[in-house]
Amino acid sequence: MTEQKRKSSEFLNLMQMKVLFSWNGDLVNAARTAGYKNPRAAALKLMRNPVFTYNLQRKQESMAEESGKVLGQQLTVSRAEVINRLWELARMSPTETHGTIYGQIKAAETLAYVFDIKINRPADLDREVRERTSAEIDFFVQNGYFPDSAMESGGPKNQTPKSHEK
Numbered sequence: 001m002t003e004q005k006r007k008s009s010e011f012l013n014l015m016q017m018k019v020l021f022s023w024n025g026d027l028v029n030a031a032r033t034a035g036y037k038n039p040r041a042a043a044l045k046l047m048r049n050p051v052f053t054y055n056l057q058r059k060q061e062s063m064a065e066e067s068g069k070v071l072g073q074q075l076t077v078s079r080a081e082v083i084n085r086l087w088e089l090a091r092m093s094p095t096e097t098h099g100t101i102y103g104q105i106k107a108a109e110t111l112a113y114v115f116d117i118k119i120n121r122p123a124d125l126d127r128e129v130r131e132r133t134s135a136e137i138d139f140f141v142q143n144g145y146f147p148d149s150a151m152e153s154g155g156p157k158n159q160t161p162k163s164h165e166k
Helices: 002-009 014-022 027-034 039-047 050-074 079-090 102-114 122-130 134-143 147-152
Strands: none
Touching (some): 014 027, 014 039, 014 050, 079 102
């Protein structure tokens, strides 16, 4: 008899299977749907059953995996699109962002991270930005460097911002 009792505890009975099949996040509601007279007590008892909890965990994992697949199919954003959008944000003029360039700086920092470009310290860039005119900031946004610092460091001389065609 012990052998028969042990084997029967390795499987779920019909009511337990109904609970498992109707479970969608609320065990008490699933027990009610399965036909238990006292769904709350049944849910507590089911949670103490290791075979049931094992199967419930498998169902949760399966649902999460399927949800991930569906979400992955719905997302149509590519790496190139993200980089292009960051570039657009980094190139916005302060007039387009209500006189601030915080968003442009964050976009530029993110691009630098993506392309593994070293920035000395963001605080240095922030301090340097405060000392610049709007024209110099616009030049920086379009070219990635300030006109003065490029000449001091031996960069391109007498270079003016290029007009970008759309």
